[in-house]
Amino acid sequence: MRRALTPFTLLGRGSWPEASRIAGLLRRETVGGVLLLIGTVVALVWVNSPWGDAYTGLGQVRVGPAALHLDLTLAQWAADGLLAIFFFVAGLELKREFVAGDLRDPRRAAVPVAAAVGGMAVPALLFVLFNLNSGDGALGGWAIPTATDIAFALAVLAVISTSLPTSLRTFLLTLAVVDDLLAIVIIACFYTSSLQPLWLALALVPLALFGFLVQRRVRSWYLLLPLAVLTWAFMHASGVHATVAGVLLAFTVPVVRSEAAGGPEAGPGLAEHFEHRIRPLSAGFAVPVFAFFAAGVAFGGWSGLTDSLGDTVALGIVVGLVAGKTIGVLAGTAIASKVLGIRMADGMSWWDLLGLAMLAGIGFTVSLLIGELAFGAGTVRDDHVKVGVLVGSLIAALLATVLLRIRDRHYRRICAEEQVDEDHDGIPDVYQRDGSRAGSQGSTGGQ
Template identity: 70%
Template sequence: MTSPARLFSRGSWAETARIAALLRKETVGGLLLIIGAVVALVWANTPWASAYEGFRDTVVGPAALHLDLSLGTWAADGLLAIFFFVAGLELKREFVAGDLRDPRKAVLPVAAAVGGMAVPAVIYAVINLRNDGGLVGWAIPTATDIAFALAVLAVISTHLPAALRTFLLTLAVVDDLLAITIIAIFYTSSLSLGPLALALVPLALFGIAVQRRVRSWWVLLPLAAATWVLVHESGVHATVAGVLLAFTVPVVRSQAAGGPDAGPGLAEHFEHRIRPISAGFAVPVFAFFSAGVTVGGLSGLGASLTDSVAVGIIAGLVVGKTVGIMGATWLVSRFTRAELDTDLRWPDIAGLSLLAGIGFTVSLLIGELAFGPGSLADEHVKVGVLTGTLLAALLATAVLKPRDRRYRRIAEAEARDANGDGIPDVYQEQGRAVTQTSPRETVDEASERKRATDPT
């Protein structure tokens, strides 16, 4: 009888180390995001609120190209294209060289991401059934903000196990793909096929250049900008251009470019260069321009919190995300006969699911697309997103913090390196177990053996 597969099992050391380095950058970006949001929220509720609104609504850009946009719009359409470019790179890397290339390992984060988006959307729609104008915002509570979630983990000093952090990142990556698909399909009000077709020209040239390992900014940046402008002109939200450009970047260097040992493709190089710009500048600036909602005192806050749009968002983020992710995880374990890793329990999954209810950047973006920036409904969206995010963070803290002693023990075991070779002992023991497996090896062990022997 074969051993049951393990959910949330520890991955390879190379993958764990890569993701740990990536998450450290996202954590710093998340802290900057929080600072930007708090500054905007405080400024918008002071006697100088008009100065904030005037600054946000300042129009810059060439009118001849239809790019005379407000600073707030530039942040949503332009800076978030950088964010989605980085998300696209990470997504492609996961599907080409990461855990998502193995269907057996991809099934859990993909199912959890789908469940974590579908259930919040249903909850929001049910709450807003009698609000015809509010139904358009059904996708607002579907997004997870990985940077904000990691910042919360940093603030509460919880040593979440590497397997759970990896799962959270993978779930957020799939979440971003689904979110940009929703934006492209459901939040494109008018479509001009001419500019969209023309956008394929600079996009193709960009793809050819990166396939040939061209790194010169004076070649790539104009092509990327032209793609962005034409996608913007087509009526499709301009952030889609960021994902399309990312998908052209090679993850693995082809044999024609120097053989299988020539190293990774340009995706890793671009991610290393551009992620700090995205996490440290683009997303915090967007948060600054988007989070500034005038509450109007306790009465105004009460009116916003009782609006069905805000209630739907809060319920979707806090309840929907938790039910969707935990439900999908249970279904995967039920139908694949997989069991949780021996170090974890279902309360750990509950805390992680609550943490995934922290939705900020993409939720605010979809709110603006659904109701229009500056509208009353958009103000309610901001209150709902901020409140739901805060509640999800507090509840996740309440669940995860008491379990930190267990997490510390796991972290110490994962960091122990008795022979001082730079690779923790648990990963070496895991590697030896993989090479010595019999035909009874588990699904996860088989995946690790395949990863170790596959040169790609």
């Protein structure tokens, strides 16, 4: 039986089980973010070296059966195939948060969702304003600055070594996951050039079979993996971006443990099981490889860089990521908090939220993907998109670093409070004083 959640405050601690789970998850994501940074740097150095043609040629190598229309380049396999793994994990995380995590409380969920929506709407609006009179198809990239890259953001946190409290990290993670899922909806609705209804209908068949098996708690990879691959392949053939398949598959996976399996004592639920197995593949391989193939842009020296930033598309992306994300996240949070009557948690301030909002301006993985869909991979404008995303993300990271380092002394005090466990029961005392054992009981029943 579930206990009621503690009264909700903005940037409050939440429950101890959720805080400990998020802490472990973020440690793994930080490693993935460092690998993503490495992949990006390698790509940029290689493509701007005398051997840049070899980098371009590698991305154009074709692999796959032509008869099934899957003779894709390595760069396409990274964007269409590997990112489907990333979105599968993101879908699992989002479903778990809303079904069994602290966000099952609608009031607690409303704030990061509102922050994500604001953090997408304002950058898109600023991009449109910068490109309103371009008249050369530039408006097609309106969604590029709307995405937040959680792996990159966490990698920045790891580099600056801030003692960021768990509540802030949880808020950032939730915001970014919701952001990614909304971005995939945008891709499906606005960046599907030609829809093939028959292939789309066929994709529903293995998807339904996959859902039937996982609802019966089947874990056998030799049954589930072929169905997942078929769903992805049919989705790819339908014209809808194939990464959508990853989200749909994730949403079929049950989160909580079944009573037939023994309830809370039966071990992790299926969503947690899949996430534990697949997240290392996503963070450690899929996203860094995509970054390697997507981030390579030849700057052409300082003049080439300034020429790229002279394009209103690149300029709109930079302003959208740096200013739009900050304004949008703060505005969405403020509006939701005001409407719901939610106050800021003790010890926290809007300066903390400002730092998070700046970090949300680090857009990379999905931004680059939308740029390719909007303007075509390898085009001149796609190169300008890459420059805009890289420059905007770098500025947002630097601004967030400055603010978070200023707040670091305050963060260390909060983190010290969260680590005190005088009764040695494995639960920090502050969570017990707050009555935040909520959620320590496992949930039973359906999905």
